[in-house]
Amino acid sequence: MLSYLVRRILQTVPIILAVAFLVFVMFSVIPGTFAASLSDDGRAIVDVTVVERMNKEFGLNDPLYVRFGKYVGQLAQFDLGMSFRTRQPVTKVLADRMWPTLQLSFAAMLFAIAIGVPLGFIAAMRSGSFVDTISMVVAVSGLSLPKFWLGLLLMYLFALVLGWLPSFGYGDGSLRYLILPSIALGVAPMALLARTTRAAVLDIMNADFVRTARAKGMSESRVVRWHLTRNALVLILTTVGLQFGTVIGQAVVVEKLFSWPGIGSLLVDSVTLRDIPVVQGAILAIVLFFLFVNTLVDVLCAVIDPRIKYT
Amino acid sequence: MLKKLALASAISALALSISGGAEAQTPRVGGTIRFTAPYGSSFANLDIHTSNRAQDEIYAKAIHRSLYNWDSEGNKPVLDLAKSVDISADGLVYTYKLRDDAFFHHGRKLNADDIIWTFTRLMDGAKAYPGARSVRLIKGAVEVEKGQAKTISGLKKIDDSTLAITFTEKAEPGYFFMNAITSIYPADEAVKESFLTKPIGLGPFKFVEYVPGSRIVAERFDKFYKPGKPYADKVVVLIMGEASARDVAFRNKEIDVSILGPAQYMAYKADPELSKGILEVAEVYTRLGGFNLNFKPFTDKRVRQAINHAIDSDLIIKRLSKDKAYRATGYLPLTSPAYDKSMKAFAYDPEKAKKLLAEAGYPDGFEFEWTATANESWGIQIVEAVIPMLEKVGIKAKIKPVEGTVLGEVVRKGDFQAFAWSLSSGPDPQQALKCFHSSTPVSACNYYGFKNAEVDKLLDEAGKADDPAKKIDSLKKVNAIVYDEAPMWFFNYNKAVMAYQPWIKGLQANATELAIQNYEDMWVEASSPAAK
Numbered sequence: 001m002l003s004y005l006v007r008r009i010l011q012t013v014p015i016i017l018a019v020a021f022l023v024f025v026m027f028s029v030i031p032g033t034f035a036a037s038l039s040d041d042g043r044a045i046v047d048v049t050v051v052e053r054m055n056k057e058f059g060l061n062d063p064l065y066v067r068f069g070k071y072v073g074q075l076a077q078f079d080l081g082m083s084f085r086t087r088q089p090v091t092k093v094l095a096d097r098m099w100p101t102l103q104l105s106f107a108a109m110l111f112a113i114a115i116g117v118p119l120g121f122i123a124a125m126r127s128g129s130f131v132d133t134i135s136m137v138v139a140v141s142g143l144s145l146p147k148f149w150l151g152l153l154l155m156y157l158f159a160l161v162l163g164w165l166p167s168f169g170y171g172d173g174s175l176r177y178l179i180l181p182s183i184a185l186g187v188a189p190m191a192l193l194a195r196t197t198r199a200a201v202l203d204i205m206n207a208d209f210v211r212t213a214r215a216k217g218m219s220e221s222r223v224v225r226w227h228l229t230r231n232a233l234v235l236i237l238t239t240v241g242l243q244f245g246t247v248i249g250q251a252v253v254v255e256k257l258f259s260w261p262g263i264g265s266l267l268v269d270s271v272t273l274r275d276i277p278v279v280q281g282a283i284l285a286i287v288l289f290f291l292f293v294n295t296l297v298d299v300l301c302a303v304i305d306p307r308i309k310y311t
Numbered sequence: 312m313l314k315k316l317a318l319a320s321a322i323s324a325l326a327l328s329i330s331g332g333a334e335a336q337t338p339r340v341g342g343t344i345r346f347t348a349p350y351g352s353s354f355a356n357l358d359i360h361t362s363n364r365a366q367d368e369i370y371a372k373a374i375h376r377s378l379y380n381w382d383s384e385g386n387k388p389v390l391d392l393a394k395s396v397d398i399s400a401d402g403l404v405y406t407y408k409l410r411d412d413a414f415f416h417h418g419r420k421l422n423a424d425d426i427i428w429t430f431t432r433l434m435d436g437a438k439a440y441p442g443a444r445s446v447r448l449i450k451g452a453v454e455v456e457k458g459q460a461k462t463i464s465g466l467k468k469i470d471d472s473t474l475a476i477t478f479t480e481k482a483e484p485g486y487f488f489m490n491a492i493t494s495i496y497p498a499d500e501a502v503k504e505s506f507l508t509k510p511i512g513l514g515p516f517k518f519v520e521y522v523p524g525s526r527i528v529a530e531r532f533d534k535f536y537k538p539g540k541p542y543a544d545k546v547v548v549l550i551m552g553e554a555s556a557r558d559v560a561f562r563n564k565e566i567d568v569s570i571l572g573p574a575q576y577m578a579y580k581a582d583p584e585l586s587k588g589i590l591e592v593a594e595v596y597t598r599l600g601g602f603n604l605n606f607k608p609f610t611d612k613r614v615r616q617a618i619n620h621a622i623d624s625d626l627i628i629k630r631l632s633k634d635k636a637y638r639a640t641g642y643l644p645l646t647s648p649a650y651d652k653s654m655k656a657f658a659y660d661p662e663k664a665k666k667l668l669a670e671a672g673y674p675d676g677f678e679f680e681w682t683a684t685a686n687e688s689w690g691i692q693i694v695e696a697v698i699p700m701l702e703k704v705g706i707k708a709k710i711k712p713v714e715g716t717v718l719g720e721v722v723r724k725g726d727f728q729a730f731a732w733s734l735s736s737g738p739d740p741q742q743a744l745k746c747f748h749s750s751t752p753v754s755a756c757n758y759y760g761f762k763n764a765e766v767d768k769l770l771d772e773a774g775k776a777d778d779p780a781k782k783i784d785s786l787k788k789v790n791a792i793v794y795d796e797a798p799m800w801f802f803n804y805n806k807a808v809m810a811y812q813p814w815i816k817g818l819q820a821n822a823t824e825l826a827i828q829n830y831e832d833m834w835v836e837a838s839s840p841a842a843k
Contacts, residue, residue, distance in 0.1 A: 031713070031714075031717045031720065031721075032714055032716035032717040032720055033716075033720065035439070036716055036717070036719040036720035036723070037715070037716040037719070038362075038363060038364065038441065038719075047441070047443065047444040047755075048723070048752070048754045048755060049443070049456075050439045050440075050441060050443060050444065051439075051723075053436075053438070053439040054439040057437070057438065057439055085355045085356070085361075085362075086355060086356040087356060087358065087361060088356065088507075093523075096523040096524075097523060097524060100524070100525075151556075152555055152556070152559070155556065155559045156559060159559060159560075159563050159565075160559055160562055160563050163563075166565060167556065167559045167560045167563050167565060168551065168556050168557075168559070168560050168565065169525060169526070169549060169560075169565075170522060170524075170525040170526075256552065256553055257553050257555075257556050258556065259524075259525065259549065259550055259551050259552070259553070259556065260524075260525075261353075261522055261523055261524025261525035261550075262524070265353065265524055265552075266353065266523075266524060269351055269353050272351070272714075272715070272716065273716065274716055
């Protein structure tokens with residue numbers, strides 16, 4: 001188990017390096033600098049001297065290979081550099097925004113699992129019925145709805161019409177502020193989970209070992225609990241893991257819409273203003289989180305299904 | 312008897328209504344102002360010296376103050392941290408008598424050292440503070456910037472509350488020292504690391520909390536130098552970059568103000584309730600299509616004038632800008648002190664445009680590339696509407712789309728044939744028009760590469776003039792020449808629109824940027840959900 005974990009962690013190193021390299025190269029070749037972004041609202045003329053000094057201060061005048069060398073050197077020391085905009089360490093900038101993103105992502109996944117998995121189970125157990133059709137219509141609709149539009153719809157209904165919830169913001173970080181953005185973010189993974197669960201359960205229901213269990217006189221609840229659920233869980237858990245990573249990436253839209261102070265909205269701002277160290281840091285943080293969740297899922301799958309070995 | 316009673320009750324009812332009205336205008340103390348910062352999803356940081364963006368100035372106005380402040384009613388900068396100023400005969404030395412009632416939030420009184428320390432900080436050659444551009448007007452500031460001196464020779468402390476500043480040229484210093492990028496910091500506290508997370512200023516509200524990406528909260532500072540102000544207990548500046556979300560929040564009464572775009576402006580104006588709370592101002596931004604005067608067809612004035620005649624700007628303002636703009640009749644905007652009301656916009660006249668093109672040697676037109684961003688008010692959408700109009704006179708324009716961040720870079724390098732932008736054309740007309748002086752490089756703000764001997768002469772005269780009326784007169788002439796020379800397509804001046812709730816009072820029609828308000832002048836009526 002331990003050696004498996006160590007191997008998985010080591011496997012993430014080349015992935016992180018590749019991502020770091022790609023992000024670095026991408027943001028080094030695209031036009032626009034942080035200094036130039038200071039005048040993009042046309043409000044103030046940015047002094048040429050200031051622009052030159054900023055570029056020098058941030059090391060943007062150095063050749064690409066020098067900058068990449070410095071970046072990798074810093075990365076090796078777990079230093080993500082300084083934000084051009086906030087002039088604070090990137091780690092601090094990210095730390096300030098990490099908790100709201102985690103709150104939002106966990107809440108969205110909780111919503112997705114709580115609704116999607118039972119929906120998929122019910123649909124599979126009553127395959128071909130009216131309930132199955134309705135649940136799959138819900139699932140397909142959930143996958144097709146644009147998050148921005150859905151978010152606006154939720155705001156309109158639950159804040160403006162019904163007055164139940166605040167329409168935007170982080171407030172004190174309490175649940176009432178979390179509900180609408182997490183539903184907007186969680187609907188797509190909920191739909192996917194419902195479809196995946198349905199397909200997995202249907203597949204297992206027709207498997208030989210389920211038929212054998214029933215033929216042996218095992219009660220239906222025991223068949224469902226011991227054979228269907230445990231076997232379906234492996235696929236469901238894998239989907240949950242993959243969706244977790246996707247949700248963090250997709251939080252960008254929802255965070256912007258709901259003025260949620262997470263990594264996603266930080267990333268959008270930083271790309272717009274060419275705050276490259278923060279962009280690099282934020283993308284690395286998202287990739288790391290994705291890798292962590294998927295490693296965790298692999299371990300959990302092996303715990304649930306003894307046939308899976310730590311190889 | 313009954314008649315007398317009826318008359319008496321009518322009079323008392325009228326008196327009540329009048330007093331009720333008067334009460335409604337009497338500032339109410341207490342409550343929370345829930346303001347919005349609409350230009351992005353975060354603030355840069357809590358060191359306002361590092362950012363010149365309007366988004367950051369919105370919160371800074373609550374916490375910090377500068378030597379001058381913008382008076383929206385008078386439409387000019389006014390002394391803020393000084394009680395009076397004596398100007399030397401040559402107009403270069405300003406001796407300020409600082410306020411003796413201005414205190415920093417940690418309780419210490421403002422003194423001349425704070426101003427000297429702040430301006431010296433801004434000239435730190437190792438840093439790149441945007442405010443350096445203003446401080447450079449002070450004698451000896453450039454030497455500090457270059458590392459040739461440690462102190463700015465033009466700053467002289469006479470005593471704790473008297474400061475003499477020697478400027479390098481005759482200019483109205485108020486325009487240079489009124490923005491948040493020159494906010495005065497407390498010399499003793501600003502050097503500490505904690506200052507960057509808990510800023511201390513001279514503003515009407517004390518910093519309480521910053522949730523990055525979400526909001527800044529500040530509470531009333533009882534020792535603020537304007538007696539009885541601020542009225543509100545608290546200001547919360549909420550970061551809300553998304554216009555549609557802001558719209559829902561405003562309608563849901565969760566925020567007190569919202570900056571409106573063209574589509575929302577139409578909707579709010581059409582709504583009988585929302586239309587009662589709309590504040591409009593002609594901001595000092597000119598939307599334009601700038602021409603590179605080194606690019607062959609644009610070297611000819613007749614070609615540039617032809618383009619101005621070929622475009623039906625009024626139609627675009629009506630249909631695309633939804634009337635959320637004022638037709639430009641020159642570079643200087645309506646709210647500029649040097650705006651000339653007698654100037655007329657280029658008439659939409661395609662025939663005249665064709666004639667001018669033929670005279671210039673382009674009877675069949677020509678092709679050019681128009682660099683534009685996705686901005687809805689002056690970007691690609693507008694250029695797309697212009698293209699068919701130009702085609703009617705034989706000119707083919709091709710859009711070169713770029714990001715907002717890239718536009719500034721491209722334009723400053725002169726790497727364009729034409730560009731679409733919204734540029735600050737005030738509030739100081741002298742500084743705005745200086746961009747057309749031949750000595751101003753393309754990289755500064757003479758993006759067009761404009762050269763005109765008469766303009767140079769008039770600008771130099773305006774710079775030396777002691778008589779304000781004479782100065783304005785020279786600047787009006789410059790504006791007229793620039794208009795006639797047409798280095799750009801004069802599109803419109805921004806009509807900034809703010810929607811406000813019925814309970815919010817004391818908003819100012821700030822022409823420099825409507826979203827920037829002096830919060831101490833605002834108050835919250837009892838009907839606000841945040842009145843307590």
